[in-house]
Every structure is written in C-alpha cells, then in structure tokens.
Amino acid sequence: MNRNKNLLLLSSLGVLALLVAAAVQENILKSWRRIQGAARGEAGPVDVRLRQIVVPGLKAADRCVSCHVGMAPGETGIAGPSVVAAHPPVAHDPGEYGCTACHGGQGRATEEADAHGAAPFWPEPMLEARHAYAGCGTCHTHVRVPNEMALERGQRVFERLDCLACHKLDGRGGTLRPGGAGGMEGPDLSRVGAAGAAVDWYEEHLRKAREGADATWKTCFGPTEEDARRDLDVYLASRVGAPGLVEAKALFHTLGCRGCHKVNGVGGDDGPDLTRAGARDPGRTDFTHVPGAPTLANWQAEHLRDPAKIVPGSLMPALGLTEEQVDGLTFYLLSLRKSGFPEAYWPKDRILAERFGEREFAADGATLYGTFCAACHGAQGQGMRYPGMSVAPAVANADFLAVAADEFIAGTVERGRPGRRMPAWGEKEGGLRPQEVRAVVEHLRALGGVAAAEADTEPPHWAEGDAEAGARLYGAYCAGCHGAAGEGADGPALKNRVLLSTATDTYLAQTIARGRRGTSMPGFGNASTVHPALSAEDTEALVRFIRKWENAP
Amino acid sequence: MSEQERSSSALREFARNLRQAPRRFLETVFRHGPPRTDRTRSTFVFGNVFLHLHAARTHRWSLRWTTTLGLGLVTAAAFVITLVTGVLLMFYYKPYPDVAYQSIKDIHFVVPTGLFMRNVHRWAANVMVVAVILHMARVFYTAAYRAPREFNWVIGMGLLVTTLGLSFTGYLLPWDQLAYWAITIGANIAQSPREITDALGITDWADIGGLQRQLLLGSDVVGEEALIRFYLLHVMLLPLLLVALLAVHFWRVRKDGGLARPADADRRLGPPPADAYPVFTEAPRKTYQLAAVVRGRTAAVGNGPEQTVPSMPHLFYAELGVFMLTTLICLALSLWIDAPLKELANPNVPENPAKAPWYFLGLQECVSFSAFMGGVGIPLIVLAGLGLIPYLDREERGTGVWCGGPGGWPLVRWATLFGLAAAIGVEAFAIRCGWLREWFPDIPQLVITFVNPGTLLAALYALFSLFVVRKQNSVRAGALALFTCFLCGFVVLTIIGTYFRGPNWEFFWSPADWPKH
C-alpha cells in the first residue's frame, strides 16, 4: 500500500521536475531569446518573440531574423551584439526573397547549428561569408562572361584612367567629387553591368570635360583610344554586383574546364556534369581523404589540388593550379547551385541563357578557346600531356598552322577524333556552333601568328609511291612515337578515320617533311643525328602507307 | 396563504436555491460523500463512468508488484500519452508530401512545446511497443491465458498487431528519408506474396501481393496518396480499433475474474493484515442477490479469509503510480534524445541501409532471406501459433505463477540457451557461408522461399519444442520452450538487424566499418 503511494509520489515529483526542466529549456534557454534580450531598438528593448520572413512564392519561412533581428524588413536602428546588425545594402530586399534563397542554410530552424546547416541531415549548409556571392548562382546565370585576360585588360584600363577618382566600385573610390563640395559624385558602378551603362557615356564624358564648369571635370577626363574603351566596356559589363564571382567564372572559362565538364548542358562529357556542383549534399559526400573541415568548399578546393587523392580512381589529372586559381574555381563551383524556383523569380540573365540560348561565355575566339580547348591543348596552344593520358597536339604551332587549311582545323574541331579524347564539338550535344568554331580557328591563327595556310593547288589525294617501302620507313622512323599500327603513343594516333578523311596528301607530306618545330615531331626533310633526310619519294611512300588506314576498320 | 405571501415565499425560495446552487452543483457531480466507508468506496468506483470498469474490490494478489510488474498498465498509460500528444501534434501537422516535412520542422523549431511533444509522442510509442511485448510475455509466463481468459489472449494479439500498425503508420508521417525508405520497404513486404504467386505463375489473375500494396499505398509509389492513407490509418482507423479492442480487453479482464492467480494464492499471501475485515462477519444480507443470474454461490461465500481490499484507493494509487512512472520514463527519454528527423524524402536517393523501425528489424532480417517468408509467412505462423496457445495448453498446473507448470525455470533457462544458440548459429552460418542461391545460382525461388535461414530457425524451434512436449509430457512445457525460443530469436534478429547490418544489408561489426558511400 505505502509502496504504491511512494511510487506515485516519487514519479509525480520526477514528472514535475522534468516538466519544469523542459519549460526552462523552452522559455528561457533559447539563444534567440538571449540575443533579442540584449538588442535595443529606437524605442527601447525589442520585443522578444520569434520572427520570420515568409516568401510564399519560394516556399520559404526564414527565421534567421529571430537572431539577426536587424536584418528583418522594416527594422531600423537596432543596436546590440553584432549578430543583430542590419544587412549590408544589396540588390535584393531580404523582405522579398528571404535569406536562404541566397545564403543557403535551414531557414525554418531557430538554433544556430541547425539554421547555419552545420547539423547532420541538412543538405544545404550556409555559404561561408567569403563565398557569400556564390549564392547569386541560385538564380543567376551570368552570360557572355569574357575570359580572364580580357577582364584583366579592362581592369587595367579602368585603373589607368583612374575612374575610381569619381566613381565607386564595390565600396571603393569616389573620393573626388566633380562640382566641388556638395556636388554629385559619379554614379556607383558596382552594378553597372546589370543595370546597363548609357551607350554614349564616352561622348557625354568628353563633352562635360570640354564644357565643365570647374577644374575637376576639365582635368579628370580626356580622350581615350578605342581599344581601351572596348576593353573597358567588357569590364564594366561584367560588374553585376557580385564581387569576385565573375572573375571566378572567367577563370573557369579560361582554364578550359568545359572541355571535359558540362555546365547547364554545354561542355564535354569526360567528367561529371557540374551543373549543381555547388549544391551537393555534404552528408552524401565522401570526406575520407579531405583534410580539414568537412565542408563542400574544402572538398572542392582539395579536389582541385589533387583530384585522385580525394576521389580514388578519378581520371581527372592534377592541373597544377595556383592557390589563387584553386580559390577562384572553388568559388565558381560553389555558385553552381541552380534552384528549382518558379520561373516568375528567374532573372533576365537566366531566361536569356535557358530560353534564348545565350552563351554563358563571350563569343570571342580567345574566350571560346579558354572555355573548351585550353585544358588539353594548353593556354597558348602549346600542347599538353597529362600523366596517363594521350598527348594533345600543339594546335598553335606555326608549322601546323602553315600546312593546315582553315577547313581542316574547323573540320577537326567539329568532327573530333573518334576513339580519342578529342570530342566532335560540332556534332555533340552541348558543343560549339559553326560561327564559334570559326572564331576558335581565327584565335588559333592569332596565337600561332600564321594568318593563313600556304596555298595548296594539289588535289587531296595525289601521293603515289610504294606502300611497302612506306611501311618499312614507318617502322623505322614513325612507329616509335605514333605506334606500330598508327594507334598513337607519345605522338598522336594516325590511324584515325576523321584525320585521314580531312587531311590532304599535301598536309601529310608537308607535316612529315617540316615536322613541328618546338614539339617532339622532327622535320624529316632534313637529316638529324637520329635520322637521315627523307627524299620526296620516301615521303610520298609514307603518305601512301598511312593512307591505307583510312578505310581500315 | 394570500397571493402575495405565496409569491414572496417563491421569491425567497429562489434566493435560497441560488445561494445553495454551488453546493448543490457539487453534490450532483459527486453523488456520494468522501470515500471513507466500504460502501462509499464502492460507490466511488461504480458511480464513476471512467472507473466503473474496475471491480469495487481488488484481490491482494493482484496488487503484488511481481504479479504483473504493471506492464499492462504501462502499455495503456503509454497509449494515453501518445493519444494526448498525438492530438496536440495534429494542430500543426499537414499530411502532404514536402509540406509534411516542413510542418515537422515547424513543430521542431517554432511551435510552443512542439519539439518536446513530438519527442514524448515518439518515445511513448516506443515504450508502448516494448511494454506490449513484455506484457504478452508476462501473461504467457504466468500462464494467465488459461480458461476462462483464452479469448482475452486473442484480443491481446489483436492489440499487439494494432500497436505495431500504429507505430508503423506513424513512421511515414514526417516524410523524411528515414520514413520514406522504411515505408517503401514495408509496402514491398506487403507485396511479397507475389514471390509465391510468381513462382506458381498465377500472378496475372491472383495478385494478392500487388493488391495489398496498392491498397496500402493507393498508388504504385510512396507518394501523396500513401501519405494520406497512412495519416488516416494513424490518426483515425487504428486508434479507433485500438480503443475498441482495449475496451473489450479491459472488460474481459474484469469479467474473467480479474487477474489470474494461483489456486493457493491465499496460502502464498499469508494471513490478511490485522485491520482487514473478515468476510461477511456482519449482516450478510445480500449473499443471494445474484442468485438469479449466477450459477452456484457468489465467489466470496465461504472463501475466507477476506483477501480483497477496496479498489478505492488501493488499486488507484497503483494505477496512477504506474501512469506517472510511465510518463516519467517518456519525459526523461524525450529530454535526453530528440526524435529523429533526417533530410527531406528523396525518391531518387535511397537510404543505405534503409531500415524499418527497430521492432521490425528482426523481420527485416528474415526478409533479407525471403521477402514472403520473412515479411508474411513467418509472422503469420508466429501469430497463429501465439493465438492457439490457450487452446492447446489446457493444463491447470502453474496458473498465475511465473514460469509455472511442468519444466518451470530450468526449462526456460534451457530454452533460452537453445533459442539464442540456434538463432546466432543459423545467422552466423548464413552470414559466413551464404545460402542456397550462392551455392546453386540456378535454384528456383520457391525452394529459397521455403528453405531459408528464417524458416530453418523456425523449424529448429518447433522441433525443440516438440522434443520438450515429449520429454516433459506436457503441452505447457512445449509452449514454454517455443515461446522462449521465439522471444530469443526475436531479440537476436532484432539486435543483428539494428546494430550489425550496414549498407546493402551486409554484416558489419560496427557502424564505424561502414563504407562511406
């Protein structure tokens, strides 16, 4: 009897104690209560309650503002610990888009670890502050991004002309005010690429400098050469309010990453599609070989440094990137987090890219080469060979450009080399358009400094000669590099259907006779220490022999 | 009396009634005074709609802690707790894919007391499953299922199944990866009769498995239709069924004469306490009151000494005490461990390993040998066997005593040893050496369906218990052996499924050895 009473008494007291503990935990210990308790508004302490931004269109209920009180729409003059500070001015009103659309993280959470996404089972952790602008990639697809060199040229012009004297850019500059004290400073150029600059800005500036009332206008602007203005326009068009992101994207389109990887449907197929490389779930990513914190940024950076170390068996070669390049590419990869937001929320650039086929990269040959070719053929077209992979020829070699007609080069780009790494860029999905191929050819000619191939009046097939003799010669001088059956080794494969159907006999003979200076292909027209000079007949015989492979299976 | 006098007296009466209204109100609520005498204590019990399921007096045997360990009460208490917290959670839960997940997140983060309520709900549900199994074991080991309580044991089976069903249907509702893949597997177990119909080539016109799965999911995938069906089952149909069965179960306990007690309970209890009333010392005025409907004498006549005590308050202290103890356990667990919530369900990325709720992991282990046998065949055989126990064991020795009857404790010890050894042995063999498919890749599925580690284990247990029946010459002894074996098998398989199975349902000594992908 008393045992039951004791049971009841003790369990009841226990229940009461636990309920009190739960109540304390819920009503006193929550960190957002502490933070709001320390915050002061314009009219005294702020009212301590859960706060949120609801965006029905994005299905978002972001409670970040429960702690970051000052970032809530309509809150002004909140003072207190740094966490309650106001949001820095940005293009998008947090009240309209919420927080997680740009920053990631778990908007519904009200505890720091959960909200910032560090907790397990939240696939989208918050972007670190240094990568905050990668969040733009959730909706935006910056189009017509030039390559790194073009951006740098533009930036040099921008600095040379001292535009920052009057204009602000990403919070810098704008110290010199035209019109003296109280006059207007120049417009902020941080987002000029998105808003668009006046077409006649140069003429306007010149006119004002000529007619300017005060000395500042007269001294701060003068005539500028046209080339510099073009570079400057490219640079200004890339100022869209995402500092560093466009530079990172330019880097991606300079190092030739799309040669192997597709992004938004454009690029090669050798590597994984990177369209959502920045939205990977860290919970489903292997961090076994990643030193440091298990964050996606860290994974991407380490993977760029040494792919095979992070993903054992990966085919991606170590690219020998500088730390700066690793940082830039990591930044860009993190921005690849395209969301499924309703189309009503799509910005202009994304609509242009996805509905009107606008390219994400600029249409000039240099950028196109940097986008698709540079990873294998080298930034200067000097050719490359990654360990364990076949050689990628030096496509800007002057000897090559002198014997290769534009049609041959364009045909090679378009039809590729079946069976080898070189894809058929003109035929494959996500490849190059005809005018882009032409631009690439032009760029190669510019790189090699050979304006056009030597004129060739011969028919495509003219070589006659003894194929048997050619076979002997091939075995003696060619097989070492090109393989006994022309399958390629240190040198490129010759037994290739597309190569032999696009190459003329002149091309083959000239290549054998001249070689490719600066590569391991010697010119057999002249004798060297390891081979005698081949006569024209020998060359012809070799061409005949090589031709036999054209129709071989 | 003049007209005026009469009206003024009515007014006075009105005033007096108004003054007395509060007291009268209380008197009408509690029709009798404080429960201080045996009679008022009795009226307290049967004058109250919530309490009148109890007898007015309770046998002292029933109040011993070791008689039941309060397990039935723990189960009922856990059910009440899940009911209350579940109804509260329904304020915020939205049964629609993705939205459901968000509403659970809301419950976690912004609903006042929401996380705590969900934790309590989850833990009370788990406590209920554990308690219902232990309660069944208690009834079995004290042989309390014997006449006249046979049917109540069968009702108890129904309650066990309904409890598991409630737990299982609730598993899908958060719509996270854990839920989605556990239910996907569960639904495919429902489809597993196809293993037989396929083998017989009659699936096209007798697709029982497909029908079951379709009825459960309302579609061919786990989607919004499945969620609303599970929601309906979880908050409506199964709770109603459970309450109905529970009512019958309680009522039967009462009508079958309270808790089972040994024939010599009085001797075991010893003399009643000094202040107990002797039986019918005074004015046995109404010994004949039930004579019209009851055959024989009323239970108490001539059965002295008095071994019953008033249910109010003795039984109610115990019941309330167990209820509060159950609450205490649930609350403590809730404050200690949060209910799990993984990432949003993703039909394209299976969890690996995708595990069912822990109490189904024993079944999932069997399912990994044969979907039909593990998911349908063996459970049905076990349930049928359990339901038959009271009809096969009609002996009388040992009723109401722990491990009573032929064999007793030593037999249970041996059966435990055999049950554990057989389960571990068969599992170890299957894990180490593989099974028929690994040795004869062309073997027909039907052979594997009927000859697999699960059925082998069941057969070993059956043979062992037949051996015990022969040896002890007692059906009860065989039942004791079989039940113990199956309990051991359940425990072993559940532990293996919970702790030693990793991705692709492969064996791992520890989750630390799991491959990372």
Added chain:
Amino acid sequence: MTAEARAPRSRLDPEPVTRRDVLGLAALWSAITALGFGLIGSLRLPRAAVLSSPSKKFRVTLPDSLPAGQAFVPPGRAVALFRDAAGVYAVSLICTHLGCVVKSTPTGFECPCHGSRFTLDGTVARGPAPQPLPWHKVTGGGGEYVVDEGANVPQGTRLQA
C-alpha cells in the same frame, strides 16, 4: 452481548482515522500538480508563435497612365492605391466591420457582406462599419512604391509624388 461489543467494525462505518495519511495526500497532490503543469504547458501549443502570413510590406509599380481618383489594386493584395495632384496614398480594402474585402467603385467602396459603404477616402458613408478604412504607409517614389500594410497613417497623409 459481549461478543457483539467486540464485533469487528462494520463495513458501513467510516474507517477510524488513526493518523492523517500524509504520504497518500502528498502523492495525490503531487500527481495533480504534475498533470496540471503538463496540461498548462500543452495548452500553450495551439497558440502559434509565428504566423505564416507573408510580409506585410510589398513593392508596387503604379502605371503612369493612372488617372487621379481611380483605384489601382495590386494583384493579390487588399489595398487600393491612388494618385492625385497631392501625391500617392494607399487605402486598405479590408472592411472594418467583419473583414470582408470591399469592392472599389468610382464613388468609393462597397462591402458585399453587410452593405457598408465608404467614400473614396475611406470614410464610412453608411452601414455597420464602425471605423473608416485605414490608410497604409507608402514610401518610395518615381512610380515604384513600397506599401506597408502593417503601418497605418492618418487619413489624408499622401506621399509627395
């Protein structure tokens, strides 16, 4: 009869209270307290801590051709914007009687539910509405405005265009 004198207590007698049942009372009351505390806690649950309504502030672009005195109702919002010579203002379209959305007419607003009528500036003309339609705070300029449904301004407050 002496036997009767020593007869055991009757079942109908109150149990002799030898001592107060402190333990029993304490147990009972602690159980009641615990359950009551739990009940109070759980009663807090239905009152939502945050409401799922979207931000009260929204952006709106007024068409340049909007004539003075004609209401512009942004889609999905219960606010009418007006532009006249003195500036821009926003009038709530939620009837102050029982919350129906009033219909904007050339002469004012009509409530379809109980027949309240309001003039163009929100003043009650007839019907059961107890208060005029409130004016909301408008900020911004140059055709783009931000209306804050959560902030009311005195009738007649216009934003200088």
